[in-house]
Amino acid sequence: MEYSEKVLDHFMKPRNMGEIPDADASGTVGNPICGDIMKMDLKIENNIIVDAKFKTFGCGSAIATSSMATELIIGKTTDEALDITNQAVAEALDGLPKVKMHCSVLAEQAVKKALEQYYLNHDMMTPERQAKFEILGQNEHD
Amino acid sequence: MEYSEKVLDHFMKPRNMGEIPDADASGTVGNPICGDIMKMDLKIENNIIVDAKFKTFGCGSAIATSSMATELIIGKTTDEALDITNQAVAEALDGLPKVKMHCSVLAEQAVKKALEQYYLNHDMMTPERQAKFEILGQNEHD
Amino acid sequence: MDKTLERRIKEAPKLPRVYFDHAATTAPGQEVTKLLLSVLRDNYGNPSSFYKEGHQAARILEESRASIAGGLGVLPEEIFFTSCGTESDNWAIKGAARARQGRGRHLITSTIEHHAVLHTMEALEKEGFEVTYLEVDDQGLIDPRTVQAAIRPDTTLVSVMMANNEIGTLEPIDEIGAICRKANVIFHSDAVQALGALPVQPRDLNCDLMSFSGHKLYAPKGIGLLYKRKGLRIERLLDGGAQERRQRGGTENVAYAAAFAKAFELSLAGMESESKRQVGLRDRLIKAVIESVPHTKLNGHPDKRLPNNANFSFEFIEGESILLLLDSLGYACSSGSACTSASLDPSHVLLAIGMPAEIAHGSLRVTIGRETGEEEIDRFLVDIPLVIERLREMSPLYADYNKGKLKALIPPQGGMDVKMKGGYGLE
Amino acid sequence: MDKTLERRIKEAPKLPRVYFDHAATTAPGQEVTKLLLSVLRDNYGNPSSFYKEGHQAARILEESRASIAGGLGVLPEEIFFTSCGTESDNWAIKGAARARQGRGRHLITSTIEHHAVLHTMEALEKEGFEVTYLEVDDQGLIDPRTVQAAIRPDTTLVSVMMANNEIGTLEPIDEIGAICRKANVIFHSDAVQALGALPVQPRDLNCDLMSFSGHKLYAPKGIGLLYKRKGLRIERLLDGGAQERRQRGGTENVAYAAAFAKAFELSLAGMESESKRQVGLRDRLIKAVIESVPHTKLNGHPDKRLPNNANFSFEFIEGESILLLLDSLGYACSSGSACTSASLDPSHVLLAIGMPAEIAHGSLRVTIGRETGEEEIDRFLVDIPLVIERLREMSPLYADYNKGKLKALIPPQGGMDVKMKGGYGLE
Ligand SMILES: Cc1ncc(COP(=O)(O)O)c(C=O)c1O
């Protein structure tokens, strides 16, 4: 099981690692028993994600997908960000080893967890949006 | 499974190979289905084995033990020859591989088969001698 | 004693050895050992490990697997490395039989399989399986119709070899495979002797499982392969780590895997011309031996046979003594004689083709290889009549034959297809 | 981002690699590969063959066996070559269990065995055997009294490893063996990690069966040994030819057998001083890592442990990411993290010693070898704190800890014997 250059690059030099003290939305997924936790902080202005920061406890691909996910969503509208799937994150990293695909699910979940909070806080949750949060009910480990 | 130098020597240059047309006694043991037959011809004068010749169908150790057996018995009295065991033949060859010990039994049997004929023909069989022919009842393959 | 033979024995140590036992094992080629050594030195990592050395080793392992799969026309995930042909046979047969025992406990094989198959079958019989052993004809051929006839509703597995290791006969496994497929029975074939010598394409041959061994094609002893059709589930033989897609535990022998791949690649590259060359040598050898040594027959099929295999029976003499004399003349050959097998039984294959035991003891197998040239054949053709003559001189059976006391089972002119009925009737 | 770490990662490719995963596998020594190559080239014969090349190969095989037997203080006929430690474990356990199933179908092992043992036990459970898994204490030790207590009238086999491959703990197998002997129960020990590192004398250790693997002691991957006490009958795993005293079919891997013997001989020659040297390095490493990295504990026993093994838990971070950074710094290490195992479960050994899963994920195993010197340890001691710091910086758990939201399970000062109860209680 070997990582792509791009995964390694994002692991070694993670983009947007850290926390946003005054985040507009924040989501934490995973659990330490399973070996991965991802926390995603978002700064949102006019429904546009102007900043994102993550902290991750987990393996190399968990860290790399967190990092890549922040890059993919910064500058996007919240609704655009909602459409970013775990496959998109994995592809942006030139793929992940098969046994590691669940880590990319975690990244999608972390973004969505934060966005869910944002929509709910701002009373913006609609049925169409709601449908896109299904993944949060999923267990990332199967 | 490897043969001693001595076995190889007797196999390559068998002593006393052949037949004695006017043999005083002759014995054939073994059978072709088991893969070995030994025929032993003896020339006996005054109860002394003055010549012995063999023919053998069989493996290297069968041929070598035949050859060695003839060497051991020539010049001996028939009673002395009767005391030559398969172990003695094997030892004279510097030993045989374990799985090949049955071949030395064959050599002892061939000599005895001939001597039995001799004693019977000359009405010389005694109970003490008879006891030494027990091996002829044995199957050489176990 | 024959002077020519003595002289040739004396001169033999000055001549190169002639290795005529390629069916037993082959000498790893130079390219193969070179690669092997470089893997041992530079790629000693554990393929399961999570760092550079491990990844490198994993890459070599998977490249080797992919290259082999390519040569066999199958998927890399259908190839499993094992430690030898025997392990592959055991795994395939026990694994399939045990995995399907819910459906039935009847297995089919032939009487001329390698001990790795036959003794595995016997072990399964002790577990309660029932095994049908198909008979072969006097050239060692299995009639596919007998397979068809033997299949029962509770039959789960048929195992028939692609090429016999003793007499070289090639079995119609594609037809047998087709019958099995139709009957929804797993088909395994031991192709240990075929790989490297013949094109082997498991799919075209309708095989679900196939066993191979490296040391028959100039890779080292101690590496084997199992081809397992994708989707087919069999039980594990070696439980343990997650290696080999969780199907076979044990840290992988990366160096030998690479060696196997290289050896297979080389064999494929030269197969067509090498096969033709060997058939030429083999046929010349067979013809000349039968012509120059009376009472000699060929065992196995005249042309449905491995390109490198010649197997003779010389009447009136025993095989081990032939080997001993040949060895002292510089040749490495093998025999079906009881005396050369650790089991002390004459070859079950020779008995299965209907040969009387007394003839089976006098068999000689000559298996040539890629180093064999015309010179070796020429040299052998000088020596073999001397050897046989010498041993016949010593044989009481030959003496009896000459005295008219015994009828020969093989006629003086011998042949490629001598029929034999019964033995001498001596006991 | 930490500048020192970046700089060291940049410089690492210019430095030699540091191989710290000797428990996973070792690089074959030069003397060993040289011998191996010479056997492949000059002694390629099949040991069962009846001619010069065969006899030569057989001689090498038997000399290798005798030399190994000598080193173990046992008889040559008690040593069987296999293809790996996994095969030896499978053979010993399945072979003994199946051979004795008439007497009983209860087996005993421990929770910290290698998968080659545990998965074999699970396979036997599917066959209807019952298995008791003995628990270990928080340093990985098995109390022999629990063995005594677990033995029942229908117990036929106990299998307990000599040294654990992950945490290095040495088990009191001599005492366990004595208990088994008294109870007339077969005792098998997986000594794969012990051989080459510690004196191993099966007789003194009261073992009936013992498994070994070459690649842990600088022989290649793909050769193992089974010690089987003379007179003990177990079933075969590989049915086939008459090799290995008819107990294991398959043409023998003569080259690797010779390599194993040579590697074992070399390990014995230097064992006492090398062991002392490694213990020195190991203890310095353990002490310094715990001192320089907060919230760090040693796993396993402080001194009843393999001379080459150090196993740490670093709180708040995950093991695979430690390995990745270490790899980029030039180190090859291993972790009990789920993410580095193909099975995706965290180490069953770490869980068995009572470690909460969240801590088990952050373990690091450093296993040194005979090429390891003080320089490697010094270099590692510079890098490991940087690695841990960097990953903790990224860790939301560490952030929570710093914010007082989470209680640490390993105290800041860490230690050689930190007791842990339960996890964070997060879910
Ligand atoms: C304790 C233990 N047992 C068994 C094995 C299996 O050995 P092998 O990889 O040679 O099958 C290993 C190593 O992998 C081990 O550490």
Ligand SMILES: Cc1ncc(COP(=O)(O)O)c(C=O)c1O
């Ligand atoms: C037909 C056949 N099957 C199986 C085997 C066993 O292969 P290995 O010796 O690699 O176990 C051999 C050769 O020995 C063979 O010729």
